Amino acid sequence: MPKISETSVNAVLGALDIIDVLSDYLTLKKSGSNYKANCPFHDEKTPSFMVSPNKGIYKCFGCGKSGNALRFVMDHEQLTFIEAIKLLGKKYNVELIEEAQSPEQVQLLSKKEKMYVALDWAKNLYISILNHEVDGKIAREYIKSRGISPKAQETFGLGLSPKGWDSLLRASQVHKLDEGVLNDAGLIVKREEKTFDFFRERLMFPIIDTNGRVLGFGGRDLKGDGRGPKYINTPQTEVYDKSNVLYGLFQAKRAVRNKDRLILTEGYTDVIALHQAGIEEAVSASGTALTEGHIHKIKRFTKNVVLLFDGDGAGQRAAKRGIELCLRMGLFPKVCLLPEDH
Ligand SMILES: [Zn+2]
CATH class of the missing domain: 3.90.980.10 (DNA primase, catalytic core, N-terminal domain)
Structure with a gap:
């Protein structure tokens, strides 16, 4: 692997917010000044995985795993130190100074x-x-x-x-x-x-x-x-894997968290049009119907989903299916059907 400068490593570590990093992997619930979640490293039904935003660390009282945001990403994604730094550098827009890869x-x-x-x-x-x-x-x-x-x-x-x-x-x-x-x-x-x-x-x-x-x-x-x-x-x-990826979620996730709401549309250009109109919490299932995998992704960020679909027959059927799936998986869906000639 190419060597990444120490300054870049420190810049990445400085940019990390443990709650922000872990929220991409877990559903964190506030508990006093800390957060808790079901531990991703061992099987459990009641949360014993605690995160302290003040200290920037996590600890599981079930299996004993602990560390900072970087350690979590390394363990969860099975990455080396350098790979995790590169991943997080990309995510937080920290430019990494490294030797070119031959x-x-x-x-x-x-x-x-x-x-x-x-x-x-x-x-x-x-x-x-x-x-x-x-x-x-x-x-x-x-x-x-x-x-x-x-x-x-x-x-x-x-x-x-x-x-x-x-x-x-x-x-x-x-x-x-x-x-x-x-x-x-x-x-x-x-x-x-x-x-x-x-x-x-x-x-x-x-x-x-x-x-x-x-x-x-x-x-x-x-x-x-x-x-x-x-x-x-x-x-x-x-x-x-199209059944696990939502188009636009990378660009939308901050707005989704801030507004505690996600808008699900049907196409790439719908997502972009909404985003540039200031409705940045829009995403779409790319080239497929809504799946359980998509809903697991959404749940990490919010429980409130607006299904924004075409008002034609196909759109109505997709909306109906989407609502049923959302309700079954514990989300709070709303539907907005667009006029047929929009
Ligand atoms: Zn654990």
């Missing part, structure tokens, strides 16, 4: 880490193509026509996947990225001895976890020749 260093990363590196690289490639004067025009015009502001475009990391069958693959070879890793991450497809890019000439919506890592993408067709589906998503991979 292809040899990348080889030493775990399989999942390599996939994250490839996905992050792809996100940046897509952004640079969108910003390219000539090639990016089609995407910029679409973004403008949908009323998406430049700020929202940046917040959500919108990009454009390149034209041609294998432009991303060829660009990856220049950067010495492993073809097998790109395949594992759902960026390329191998079919009958041919290898091509999974996303071609699509507006790209990076799907990001609550720690700021890119897991996959949604891609909207911009060719308009009617030959492919309007939207496609990264297929199931070792890091992307």
Whole structure:
């Protein structure tokens, strides 16, 4: 692993708020000046896991596990010290000063880490193509026509996947990225001895976890020749499971916590439109119906959910299903159906 400077490590440690960090993993309940939760490290029905925001530490009186926010992330995510620092640095926007990773260093990363590196690289490639004067025009015009502001475009990391069958693959070879890793991450497809890019000439919506890592993408067709589906998503991979990820939750989570409310919409552009209108607590299930996995994610942040769906038959059915699932899992849902011609 590359060496991260001591200043950067201290900057990350200084940015950590133990309640904020642990809330991404546990449902914390206030208890006097402390918080308590069911211990994630042993099986229990009554909480013996205590967190002290003043001391910045946790301790489980059942199994004895204790430590600070960094220790928790290392144990819970099974990460090394450096991996945890990198993860938290990303989450708290602390820029880490490190030596550049050589292809040899990348080889030493775990399989999942390599996939994250490839996905992050792809996100940046897509952004640079969108910003390219000539090639990016089609995407910029679409973004403008949908009323998406430049700020929202940046917040959500919108990009454009390149034209041609294998432009991303060829660009990856220049950067010495492993073809097998790109395949594992759902960026390329191998079919009958041919290898091509999974996303071609699509507006790209990076799907990001609550720690700021890119897991996959949604891609909207911009060719308009009617030959492919309007939207496609990264297929199931070792890091992307659509039944467990909510689009926009990374950008929404602070607002969700502050407002104690989450708005569930149907699409990527709905999330972005609401966010830029100041309704930052909006998310959507990416390319799938609401699942129990989504609700577990939501419950870490709030119990109050507003289902904001289309008023057509499909929207009504989705809303009905969503309410039933929310109620069954202990959330307090409300529904807002939009007029059919919105
Ligand atoms: Zn325990």
